[in-house]
Amino acid sequence: MLKSVPSARDNGEKMIKGSYDVIVAGAGPGGSSVAKTVAEMGYSVLLLEKRQEIGSPKRCGEGLTMKTIDILGDIPKNCITRRIKGATVFAPNGNHVLIDYGEEGGYIIERKMFDKWLAMRASRSGATVVAHSEVTDVLKDGEKIVGIKATIGGEEEREIKAKVVVAADGVESTVSRKAGLDTTNQLVNIDSGYQYEMSNLKLENSKRIFLYFGNEIAPRGYLWIFPKGDDVANVGIGTGLTGRSAKYYLDKFIEENPGIFGQASIIEANSGAIPVGGFLENMVLDGFMVVGDAAHQVNPIHGGGLKEATLAGEIAASVIDKAIKKNDVSEKVLSEYSKIWWKERGSKLKKVEKLRQVMEKLSDDDFNMVSESLTGDVAIGLTRGGKMLSLAKILMKKPALVKLARHLI
Ligand SMILES: Cc1cc2nc3c(=O)[nH]c(=O)nc-3n(C[C@H](O)[C@H](O)[C@H](O)COP(=O)(O)OP(=O)(O)OC[C@H]3O[C@@H](n4cnc5c(N)ncnc54)[C@H](O)[C@@H]3O)c2cc1C
Numbered sequence: 001m002l003k004s005v006p007s008a009r010d011n012g013e014k015m016i017k018g019s020y021d022v023i024v025a026g027a028g029p030g031g032s033s034v035a036k037t038v039a040e041m042g043y044s045v046l047l048l049e050k051r052q053e054i055g056s057p058k059r060c061g062e063g064l065t066m067k068t069i070d071i072l073g074d075i076p077k078n079c080i081t082r083r084i085k086g087a088t089v090f091a092p093n094g095n096h097v098l099i100d101y102g103e104e105g106g107y108i109i110e111r112k113m114f115d116k117w118l119a120m121r122a123s124r125s126g127a128t129v130v131a132h133s134e135v136t137d138v139l140k141d142g143e144k145i146v147g148i149k150a151t152i153g154g155e156e157e158r159e160i161k162a163k164v165v166v167a168a169d170g171v172e173s174t175v176s177r178k179a180g181l182d183t184t185n186q187l188v189n190i191d192s193g194y195q196y197e198m199s200n201l202k203l204e205n206s207k208r209i210f211l212y213f214g215n216e217i218a219p220r221g222y223l224w225i226f227p228k229g230d231d232v233a234n235v236g237i238g239t240g241l242t243g244r245s246a247k248y249y250l251d252k253f254i255e256e257n258p259g260i261f262g263q264a265s266i267i268e269a270n271s272g273a274i275p276v277g278g279f280l281e282n283m284v285l286d287g288f289m290v291v292g293d294a295a296h297q298v299n300p301i302h303g304g305g306l307k308e309a310t311l312a313g314e315i316a317a318s319v320i321d322k323a324i325k326k327n328d329v330s331e332k333v334l335s336e337y338s339k340i341w342w343k344e345r346g347s348k349l350k351k352v353e354k355l356r357q358v359m360e361k362l363s364d365d366d367f368n369m370v371s372e373s374l375t376g377d378v379a380i381g382l383t384r385g386g387k388m389l390s391l392a393k394i395l396m397k398k399p400a401l402v403k404l405a406r407h408l409i
Helices: 007-015 031-039 066-072 111-124 174-179 247-256 307-325 335-358 362-372 375-382 388-395 401-404
Strands: 019-025 045-048 063-065 080-084 086-090 097-101 106-109 128-130 133-141 144-152 158-169 188-199 208-212 222-227 235-239 265-275 288-290
Touching: 019 031, 019 144, 019 307, 031 111, 031 307, 045 111, 045 133, 045 144, 063 066, 063 307, 066 106, 066 307, 080 222, 080 388, 097 375, 106 111, 111 128, 133 158, 133 401, 158 174, 158 307, 174 288, 188 247, 188 288, 222 247, 235 247, 288 307, 307 335, 335 375, 335 388, 362 388, 375 388
Parallel strands: 019 045, 019 158, 045 128, 086 208, 158 288
Antiparallel strands: 063 106, 080 106, 086 097, 133 144, 144 158, 188 235, 188 265, 208 222, 222 235
């Protein structure tokens, strides 16, 4: 008699044990970072991803700095599309500042490959990774989180125990809310992102990124062209709360720049929210932690979150290690994660958030004035939470901006 062949779904179900040291919800860069680091320490880890394909569809401009690569180690060639050596930053009047990254800069990656590679690294370190598996709820013993409910491979909901549950489920983080940790961000701290991957573009230089500022171009945010090839790029925009959608502003810019986009085609369209501030003081509960976009760990000026999610994942993993060794995963012990994150990342990002608050008050004329004095070094420093005094000095040239400038000092 023929033996019945197990379906892929059965395999997904059978891969799963009844309990783990750590369960991570969401296989983005944050979730894979926690899972890999904790698995390397020898703990049993389950990393669940609700999407059928990890990394797809992307919701990202795919810009990755060299600094992030230093943290991640060598990235496989198939995750990289372009090496980026500089940026051209446009003021509303077309004035531009050239930034030369020198040996730094970064890459435009392919998130569909990159996120899969990160998840594969986690699995090679010993984590069990399962796509098409959604964390639907958490299990509680009183106030303590002791596991999750999940639909593995889209099958019936089941319960799985864990010493620590980590929510790395992105900006909408439903898992945190189910756990009782309020991660709701204020609307003022959320940008709307919209992006096309376009081909047959006429790019002036495909080794530079192009950033466009201005209240008519991208209110409160900026518009970007991130080249992925000689004539291919992610063309996207992040905007704050306005009467119009991010897509409206992106389409308008494309329409108004036929020299670049006249013959171009759209090969992919994505949208997504970007937390640009509203960092959480507390990111843990008994048996529970939150990392990455779910914890608003994003740079408030450029909206980059890949580095932040990776670093936060590593910090969370180091604290999980200590807590499990102590046999105490209480909020008190896990709160060391919030403390370390604030010391190492939060304090810098808070300064960048202040800068964002100042920039959103600038008129187009102010932007134009700033662009005349801004150097590449200062622009780079500002995105990292430094050089605030340099910008304050530029703003102070205009008496009406003195009060605003003081906000930076
Ligand atoms: C338009 C746009 C452009 C951007 N461009 C850049 C850029 O160029 N460079 C940069 O550094 N950053 C960029 N970002 C930000 C970057 O994409 C995020 O900061 C980064 O992906 C955060 O990683 P994460 O792991 O925290 O969350 P995510 O990458 O969002 O991963 C969360 C994962 O959790 C899964 N999930 C959700 N709920 C569940 C559940 N209940 N159970 C299981 N799985 C679940 C999701 O499917 C997802 O795969 C951009 C964002 C947007 C929206």
